[in-house]
Amino acid sequence: MKLVVQVKLLPTPVQASALEATLRACNRAATHASTVASAKGLKDRNSLQKEVYAELKSTFGLSAQPAVRAVKKVVDAYTTLKANLQAGNLGLPTSRRYRRAVSSPIVFRPEAAQPFDDRCLSWQYDARTVSIWTVDGRMKGIRYTGSPDQLKTLAAHRKGESDLVCRGGKWFLIATCEIPDPQVYEPADWVGVDRGIVNLATTSDGINHQGRRLSRYRRWQARKRTELQKKNTRSARRLLTRRACKEQRHATHVNHRISKEIVSVAQRTGRGIAVEELGGIRERVRLRRDQRGTLSSWPFRQLGQHLAYKARKAGVPFLEVDAAYTSQRCPRCGHTERANRPDRDHFSCRRCGLAGPADHVAGVNVRDRARSAWAFVTMPVPPPVQPEREMRPVTVLP
Incomplete structure (x- = not known):
């Protein structure tokens, strides 16, 4: 790699x-x-x-x-x-x-x-x-x-x-x-990771990496930039130049810390890492004007890249699975309905009554999909069946 x-x-x-x-x-x-x-x-x-x-x-x-x-x-x-x-x-x-x-x-x-x-x-x-x-x-x-x-x-x-x-x-x-790639081991199980805005990453083990501090830091940086831009003095412009990319470096540090912890847990327990495939989410989702800045600054792609390369460097299996309805599907009975998630933080199945944190349930669904996907990928391919040859009668000449 x-x-x-x-x-x-x-x-x-x-x-x-x-x-x-x-x-x-x-x-x-x-x-x-x-x-x-x-x-x-x-x-x-x-x-x-x-x-x-x-x-x-x-x-x-x-x-x-x-x-x-x-x-x-x-x-x-x-x-x-x-x-x-x-x-x-x-x-x-x-x-x-x-x-x-x-x-x-x-x-x-x-x-x-x-x-x-x-x-x-x-x-x-x-x-x-x-x-x-x-x-x-x-x-x-x-x-x-x-x-x-x-x-x-x-x-x-x-x-x-x-x-x-x-x-x-x-x-x-x-x-x-x-760097030479290490040998990827056969996973004993999977760690499902659900990525979000309020909670940057929630694993199927119930470990939650909140994004509240990062959001508060971004709002503070935006206020400071606004104050300095309004002053429009030479010292203010010099300070803006000095503070450029500081918010980006902080978000990158947070993603490095989260991904390093998840990969170390997976490596220590002999499991793989599974995440949702979120490509094209900005084109699929329509938001209000006041929500566009939050979605644009959501560092989910960078977190996924950090998880992928750190897992590859450590020899940990890594999979991306389908993200459809992971937050609305019940991992116990399989019932999928929008009403299963009455609000952002809670999950409650309308059929079997399973309840819990919504992001944790999504992480469990990601883990279950990774189990099925890995079993399908590693399933041995049976040898092709050779068609039986037709036996023709042999004519014996006198």
């Missing part, structure tokens, strides 16, 4: 200036290549490289390999745009967002991330330094730091490109690591 490891660079002022100039030059070159690709319809790597390679080296001051990386960056950007258009992530072809995406070439920010391969960047793991190509020449001895686990993973499994990122005046390298 592939993981990314982010380490923080500790450059000197001279090294930081060279890195900044390098990012700006590479992104100016990528924007120029994108303009040429859009004007001439060159979306494959070989034809675009033949068209702009010499100009990127002579005009923008790039060496051979950084010029190739800039072209590859443009081609990947257009490939991603095409996939988003086909998937409908930018709306219908008649929508304003769709037309704006296809009517103009892709533009790269001056400090957008730039990929470097092993010809442009080398790692010295023992000294914890990197040597990287810049427009001012090769910069050697740039120190980096990270957590012990990150540094160990980086030294043992790094493979492929590394992205140079500038975020808030700080420099980072994001390296790709390929």
Whole structure:
């Protein structure tokens, strides 16, 4: 499996200036290549490289390999745009967002991330330094730091490109690591996980991870942003820039903590993890205006991704099951009715009288569906039946 490891660079002022100039030059070159690709319809790597390679080296001051990386960056950007258009992530072809995406070439920010391969960047793991190509020449001895686990993973499994990122005046390298997949064991049972807004995750064991504190934190952040935007002073804008993405980092930390606890419980008890398949829920659900912000900030997809990759890393089986009527179906008698859930928090079966927390009941239904799905997947396939051959009478010649 592939993981990314982010380490923080500790450059000197001279090294930081060279890195900044390098990012700006590479992104100016990528924007120029994108303009040429859009004007001439060159979306494959070989034809675009033949068209702009010499100009990127002579005009923008790039060496051979950084010029190739800039072209590859443009081609990947257009490939991603095409996939988003086909998937409908930018709306219908008649929508304003769709037309704006296809009517103009892709533009790269001056400090957008730039990929470097092993010809442009080398790692010295023992000294914890990197040597990287810049427009001012090769910069050697740039120190980096990270957590012990990150540094160990980086030294043992790094493979492929590394992205140079500038975020808030700080420099980072994001390296790709390929870790061998552990053997997935046969689960003794399953842990069903129901994801929600009020309760971020509720397992079939009855463990509830509430989202009340996260919702309260989001509302507090929104009030602070509103106050600073109303002031509209230089210090207020500087503070807004400093607080940017703070709410997102907090939500990511909460999802990491929840997913780590669920995976550790499943691994310790020899069980697998099952979640609901919630793809396309924003398109299926119609909400009032005051509820749209809550649904848009619901981090269910990220929680599912964290559960999937942590389970895969630990060798824990992971399944996504159908989410239809998991909160309205009785796990005892199977009766499904909207009236079984009189309100958001409670479940009460109208047939057999089973009652309990609604999210817990949904987690149990997810677990039961995972049992059936796993039994169907692992069911041995019988060998094909060979048709019997027709016996024809044999004529014996005299």
